[in-house]
Amino acid sequence: MGRMSGEKKKGVWRSLDWWTILIYMALLAFGWISICGASYDFEMGGDIFSFDSRSGMQIVWICTSLALGLVLLMLDDKLYDTFAYVFYLLLLVLLFVTPFLAHDIKGSHSWIKIGPFSFQSAEFAKCATALALAKFMSTYGYNIGRWKDFMLTLAIIVVPIVLIILQRETGSALVYLAFFLVLYREGMPGCVLFAGVSAIVYFVVGVRFEQTMLGYIPASVGETLVLVLVLLFTAGMVHVYTDKVSVERNILWYGGGLVALALCFAAFVIPFDITWVLIGVCGAMVAYLCYVALRERGWRYFYVALFALGSVAFFYSSDYVLNHVLEDHQRVRINVLLGLEDDPRGAGYNVNQAKIAIGSGGLRGKGFLNGTQTKLKYVPEQDTDFIFCTVGEEEGFWGAAGVLVLFLALVLRLIHLAERQPFAFGRIYGYCVMSVFLFHVFINVGMVLGLTPVIGIPLPFFSYGGSSLWGFTILLFIFLRIDAGRNLAKRD
Numbered sequence: 330m331g332r333m334s335g336e337k338k339k340g341v342w343r344s345l346d347w348w349t350i351l352i353y354m355a356l357l358a359f360g361w362i363s364i365c366g367a368s369y370d371f372e373m374g375g376d377i378f379s380f381d382s383r384s385g386m387q388i389v390w391i392c393t394s395l396a397l398g399l400v401l402l403m404l405d406d407k408l409y410d411t412f413a414y415v416f417y418l419l420l421l422v423l424l425f426v427t428p429f430l431a432h433d434i435k436g437s438h439s440w441i442k443i444g445p446f447s448f449q450s451a452e453f454a455k456c457a458t459a460l461a462l463a464k465f466m467s468t469y470g471y472n473i474g475r476w477k478d479f480m481l482t483l484a485i486i487v488v489p490i491v492l493i494i495l496q497r498e499t500g501s502a503l504v505y506l507a508f509f510l511v512l513y514r515e516g517m518p519g520c521v522l523f524a525g526v527s528a529i530v531y532f533v534v535g536v537r538f539e540q541t542m543l544g545y546i547p548a549s550v551g552e553t554l555v556l557v558l559v560l561l562f563t564a565g566m567v568h569v570y571t572d573k574v575s576v577e578r579n580i581l582w583y584g585g586g587l588v589a590l591a592l593c594f595a596a597f598v599i600p601f602d603i604t605w606v607l608i609g610v611c612g613a614m615v616a617y618l619c620y621v622a623l624r625e626r627g628w629r630y631f632y633v634a635l636f637a638l639g640s641v642a643f644f645y646s647s648d649y650v651l652n653h654v655l656e657d658h659q660r661v662r663i664n665v666l667l668g669l670e671d672d673p674r675g676a677g678y679n680v681n682q683a684k685i686a687i688g689s690g691g692l693r694g695k696g697f698l699n700g701t702q703t704k705l706k707y708v709p710e711q712d713t714d715f716i717f718c719t720v721g722e723e724e725g726f727w728g729a730a731g732v733l734v735l736f737l738a739l740v741l742r743l744i745h746l747a748e749r750q751p752f753a754f755g756r757i758y759g760y761c762v763m764s765v766f767l768f769h770v771f772i773n774v775g776m777v778l779g780l781t782p783v784i785g786i787p788l789p790f791f792s793y794g795g796s797s798l799w800g801f802t803i804l805l806f807i808f809l810r811i812d813a814g815r816n817l818a819k820r821d
Contacts, residue, residue: 341402344813346746352739353790353805357391359732360716360791367703367712367719368793383712383793390795397799398806406814409460409807410754417461417485420454424492431496439496451493451501452800456807459761461485462508466515467753473516482512500784507768511760520566524636527562531555531644536651536663546595548602555644556607560584563614563637570629576621584610611641663782679715680779682708687721687729687777694725712793714785717777736770736789746812755811762808766801 361384368383377384427450431438440447462485465471472478486508493502513522538551560580567577591606615634622630651660686702689695700722702708708715721729740763747759766789773788775781787797 341810341813344815345402346742346809346812349739349742349746349805349809352735352742356732356735356739356790357394359720359735360788361387361391362697363716363719363723363791364712364793366698366700366723367716369698387793390798393795394798394802398802401803401806402810402813404810406811409758409811410464413457413460413464416457420450420457421488421492423450424454424489424496427492428496437497439493439498439501446795448799449498449501449796451489451496451498452796453803454489454493455504455765455800456804458485458489458505458508459758459765459804460807462511462761463754463758466757473512474518479517500786503772503784504765504768504786507764508761510764510767511757514760515757520570520632520636523562523566524639527558527640528643528647530558531640532647534558535644535647539648543603544596546592546600546603548595548604552604552644553607556604556611556641557588559611559637559640559644560588560607560614562640563618563633566633566636567618567630570633571627573621573625576618576630579617580614584614608641611637679709679783680777683715683718683777684779686711686718690722690725690729692726694721694723694728697723699723710785713787714773714783714792715777716788716791716793717774720791721777732791733770733774736766740767740770743808746808749815750812751815755808755815758811759808762804765804 364387365377365384369377376382378388379385380389427441428438430441432440432442434440439449439451441450462482465485466473466482473482486505490502490505493505509517509522509525513519535551535555538554539549541550542548543550543553564577564580564584567573567580571577587610588603588607591603595601595603615638618630618634618637622628622634651663655663682702686700686708689702690700695701700719702722703711703719708718711719717729717732720732724731743759743763743766747756747763750756750759769786769789772781772784772786773792776783776786787794789801790798
């Protein structure tokens, strides 16, 4: 028995994907160098290896992460499948009690302090959620196209989001939206993903041009454009998901014709708010689609009608959420991102300073510990959420591009590993890991460059802190262990 166990362990080490581990080690090394550059203070001096410094403490987190990864590789890969729901329920309980145990840190109640150390439960809940998703979606008979299975899958994702929002950690909650990429890979209808993209377009266009008037017509450009987009997107869905060209033609000709007539009348005869005409056209379109659905006995027309109705409802509710639900600082950040406000000393300060730091690095950078923006502490959170600006300033364009290439290599490698899994559990979990890394990198780097809102999420393996580093390590090494055991065991 002991001999068989020893042979299995040797087989695991031989089957490990060392390329992924090599990329992981490289990211850890570059991350530590960046933390040194971001946190070193010439006035205070000190040793970068001292435990009193950020760079010294990061060495502790790196070493403990490596030890944690080693432990995860030594465990049986069946453990993660068997106890997936247990891990998920335990983390849900931890997320629930966190607001009652955590101290208030900048308005957030997400950090639990134990002695001299603090940890963020949301970082570890990502791994538990990924395991629960993989377990549920790999169950025999699971069908994402079945309404019950799809709703339960959404519940697994949404419950942690709600609990994290209660901690006032909106940024960490948004990361869980990355799991929708996994659902799309596993057969979620493309219309669901299209509805999500449409919602983003409605929100951005509506908010960005809300206060802009349509020439002499007393109508908002944002509201008019969004309602026209609802008309066009609905016609497009009819074209893609049904076989009735006449229905699509009627929507475009009659709906578009009424809108064009109203626009001309308001522009050249009597100015009036044409959005009421557009709302009426959308309502008539929904009624027409329902009529066609009953006549043709085709449920797809009902779904398209629901999309159109939901689009209008989302647009008008998003304005209420923006102005009455979101916090003031969150609303200001969105307005700054969309160019509605210019707040260089407030909400836009971090992004402006980060852009200056990255731009000042040029092609080759200023060199290690030679960054002026970072050394003079112009960029807040420059060793955590805005660590990428340190990379751009000290290492320049080539260094920043090299870091992004490393992350791209990691993402592509994870996709390769996920696709070679012989069982659905390993494949789904692998895509969960890939999606989380991709979301973090895209949002964090986009945030520093001013392309996405400032929501405060770490850059994997670069941002200072033990919770995020441990969380990412657990995510990655569980998958590496599952991949290493793909040829050594058979699941039922």
